[in-house]
Amino acid sequence: MQDASAWARTHPLTIVFTALVLLVNVALAAWCALTGGAFPPSFGRVSYSRLAAGMLYVVPSALVLVAHPLRLLIDVPALLAAGSVPESRFGVAKTIWIALLCSIGGIAAGMGVSVMVNGHSPAWGSLVRFGYVLGPLTLAVGPLMAASAFSSLMWRRRIRVVTYAIVAVFVLYRGEPGDYCIAFAAVFGHLLGYLMAPAAVQEAFPGDGASQNEDSPDMSSLDAGGARPRITALEARKMVGVLSAVCALGPLVALASPMHHGPLSTLGLLLGPNRLDYSRLHECLTDAGHADCFLQYRVQRVSMPGGVIVSVLPLLLMLVVAYGLYRGRRTAAALSVLLNSCTVVMALVYCFMLPIAQSPDGLRALIAHGAVRAAFATAMLPLACAILVCLFRRCFPLRTRRGRLIESAGLVGVTSLVLCGAYLAVGITRPHEFTIEPTFAMLLADLPQRFLPIGFLNGIQPYFLPASAFTSVVYQGIGPVFWSVLTVAALWCFTDAAMEGREERRHASELVEHGGESMSFMGTWGGNRYWFSSSGRSAIAYRVVHGIALTVTGPFGERGEWSRDLREFAMFCAEHSWTPVFYSVHEGQRDELAAMGFSSLDIGTEMVVHPAEWQTRGKKWQDVRTAINKAKRVGITDVMCTFDDSPLNVQTQIVDISEQWAEEKSLPEMKFTLGGVDELMDPRVRLLYAVDTDGVVQAVTSWLPTWRDGEVVGWTLDFMRHRDDSPNGVMEFLIARMAERLRYEGAEFMSLSAAPLAGISVMTMDGEPSGVAFLQHVLMAVADIIEPVYGFHSLFRFKRKFQPHEESVYVAYPDSAKLPQIALAVVQSYLPDMKPADAARFVRALGR
Incomplete structure (x- = not known):
């Protein structure tokens, strides 16, 4: 209630x-x-004739009224959400004049374009003469799009993509003049924000470099040369899921208007005055030629509840698929492409093939009567979604178990066969x-129609x-049963908790809690395969890339088996024709591998702090003391918790901070031994975040546990993110507070992890040829190329502030x-998501 009250005070407009x-429409x-009058009344309807006659007073009322009182359930929340963004950016006065400019331009352009597009339609002419409302969203959408230019990269993309998707659905599936006005108001707001933004954005979002210490870890925007920002996989799959949901709801929008577009537009007849004339329908079925037979067929189809349900259930299935996309399911991506492709094909069949088969005038007459426009309007959104x-497609990595996929497909297949058999049996026996x-041939010909939405059957x-x-x-029943089973089966696949490889990952997670090294917990992350010892008490996490079995650190689990695990894993790789490469191993395991004939390369330095020795006295600790004191002065405190235990608004802020950081990079987000948001959600991972007096999360770190004999003995730093405008020294403050907490808990060590590819040097063994320098040079070149983006060397220098013990x-x-393959792996x-175009674009940016 306090938050709501504070929000209301800051958003009076x-x-x-x-x-x-709300009050005007309800009253x-x-x-x-x-009084028995029509709503909305005539003075709230805009028409071309009234505007031509100088009746401009209808415009303000048309901007306040809605088409139907139930629209308030949608428009009121939309106004609260859309209005708060520009008001917080511009203030009251500027928001008002932006709304007026965009709405006036949107009305002028929208009304003109709507006449050019649909002016030939008789139904359109009736609507124009009767008048129509514009709706309050015409006023709100312009300032919202203008404010998007003053938002962070992630929210700018979210606002624009979702707004344009909703506007496109209204225009394509409903297509009233007011929808065109909203669309052009959004475009004018977008352009206005673009023109206003350059100077204002520099004032609102100061340069990243100015707010950071020279030796602070570079967690802000270091987009080399202004290269094009990227969208992370997490944000991409969320946006695709939202867009798919918006498109799935498009056909239902047609129900709220007399202007219907698309194959499902026949559902609008349920809201109209048409009534079925059964005697006329009987004459039509007995081949009597009447002009209204076609209408009777349509009304008969929509008068059947089963036909209506068959038209609605595919939309529900698309919403379920959108949910699967939002959750990152690969099966949902495949099903989305399939369903949208089928919609496109059916739209083309509906708009071209069926009319051609029944029209003696051929394709030319169809084009003249708008078949191309109808096909484009119907098929464009499904095609764009596919x-x-x-x-x-790479943003949907989560697989469903093969067994569940087979069971779901079998259920759908058996259901369809049973339903088809039941329909044929009833038709033959009754x-x-x-x-x-009906004859058997007639039953077979009619059978596919039982599963199609009624809009496709109009002709x-x-x-x-x-x-x-x-x-x-x-x-009427076999169609709804089929689509219901298909929807439930799809949802069952998308909610599969036991994904492929889940059991192996679960077992590996249990072993890492028995024993491991400082970075062993990284082996429990997604994307890894697992090799288990013959006893099942130890394991090695690895991934195969270009014939290289690249491990994630060394073995974990029963410590006494680690030496044997190294040898047996190498034999396992030889059996599969892979080259074993042990990555991020420490000195002890490197020596054991050297005895087996392996060569090694120093690829980084792990920084280890012993909490029992932690202190901040002396000149070397000046930066850390300054960071702690500054945080206390400005009211920043630290909070320790897990992701699941943190409040929802904190979770949202952490995700936003991470996504903003990742999207402003010119290269994809790094993985392998570097965790992201998905890895934060493990309940065993600790979060330590800094929050100010206003409840704004300024920075966040994550800490991975290390076990020995089932007891946690230390924690390893993984995730580090902060806001672009966070106070200097906030990361130093969090790490110092973690050291103080671990000293109190009695932990053996606090690892600041290793800066990947930083401090590389070569060490050969047993007369290894100098060709090893190739791998060194490749990795050093990669480190130098991505240094402007990820700042590994600056991160290396930053960690040295805490006076750690350095371990290679x-x-x-x-x-x-195999050195070229190893470097590539x-x-x-x-x-993993980097493409040649990404590398080329980044190199060009460096050149600039």
Whole structure:
């Protein structure tokens, strides 16, 4: 309640305007109900004739009124959300004049374009003469789009993509003049924000470098040369899921307007005055030629509840698929492409093939009567959704168990066979219970129609109709049952908790809690395979890239088996024709591998702090003391918890901070031994975040546990993110507070982890040829190339502030002939989503 009260005090314009819209519409709706008048009244409707006659007073009322009182359930929350963003950016006065400019331009352009696009339609002419409301969203969308230019990169993308998607759905599926006005108001707001933004953005978002110490870890925007920002996989799959949900709801939008577009537009007849004339329908079925037979077929289809349900259930399935996309399910991506492709094909069949088969005038007449425009409007969004999912297919990595996929497919297949068999059996055994006794060929021809939405059947004359209650249930019921089973089966796949490899990962997670080294917990992350010892008490995490079995540190589990594990894993790799490469191993395991004939390369330095020795006295600790004292002065405190235990608003802020940081990089987010948001959600991982007096999370770190004999003995730093405008020294403050906490807990060590590819040097063993320098040079070149983005060297210097013990980590390999493959495997493991175009674009940015 305190938060809501504070928000209301800082957004008076949004509160007042939303309350005005709500009160005016409710009062007018009650008055119209009492007097028997139409809502909205004529003075709230805009028409071309009224504007031409100088009746401009209808414009303000048309901007406040809604088309139907129930629209307030959508418009009021939308106004509160859309209005608060520009008001917080611009203030009251500037928001008002931006709204006026964008709405005036949007109305002028929208009304003109709507006439050019649909002015030939008789229904459009009736609507224009009758008048229409513009709605309050016409006023709100312009300032919202203008404010997006003053938002962070992530929120700028979210606002624009979602807004344009919703506007496109309204224009394509409903297409009223008011929808065109909203669309152009959004465009004008976008352009206005673009023109206003350059100077204002520099004032609102100061340069990243100015707010950071020279030796602070570079967690802010270091987008080399202004290279194009990227979208992270997490944000991409969320956006694709939201867009898919918006597109799935598009056909339902047509129900709220007399202007219907798309194959499902026949559902709008349920809201109209049409009534079924059964005597006329009987004459049509007996081949009597009447002009209104086609209308009777349509009304008969929508008068059947089963037909209506068949038209709605595919939309529900698309919403379930959108949920799967949002959760990152690969099966959902495949199903989305399939369903949208089928929609495109059916739209083309509906708009071209069926009319051509029934029209003697051929394709030319169809084009003249708008078939191309109808096909484009119907198929564009499904086609765009299918292409979008294909482009971002790598953002959906979560697999469903093969067994569950087979079970789901079998359930759908068996259900469809049973339903088809039941329909044919009823038609053969009870032919007298239909208007016309169907033959087996007629039943087979009619069978596909039972599963199609009724909008696709508008141009198809039914062979027969059910004449009894039993046949009507079968006739109408098999379609809804099929789509219901398909929807439930899809949801069952998308909620599969036991994904492929889940059992192996679960077992590895249990072993790492028995014993491991400082970075062993990274082996429990997604994307890894697991090798288990013959006893099952120890394991090695690895991934195979270009024939290289690259491990994530060394063995973990039963410590007494580690030496044998190194040898047996090498034999396991040889059996699979892989080259074993042990990455990020410490000196003890490197020596054991050297005895086996492996060579090694120093790839980084792990910084280890012993909490029992922690102190901040002396000149070397001046920066750390300054950071602690500054945090106390400005009211910043530290909070220790897990991700699940943190409040929802804290979780949201942490995700936003991470996504903003990652998206402003010119290269994809790194993985392998570097965790992201997904890795934060493990309940065993600790979060330590800094929060100010206003509840704003300024920075966050994550700490991975290390076990010995089932007891946690130390913690390793992994995730480090802070806001672009966070106070200097906030990271030093968090790490210092973690050291103080661990000293109190009695932990043996606090590892600041290793800065990947920083401090590389070469060490050969047993006469290894100098060709090993190739791998060194490749990794050093990669480190130098990505240094402006990820700042590993600055991170290396930053960690030295805490006076740690430095321990080298190595990559050990058996064959120098495999050095090119090893270099490629390491780079691809850290940057699995990097494409050649990304590398070329980044190199060009460095050149600038």
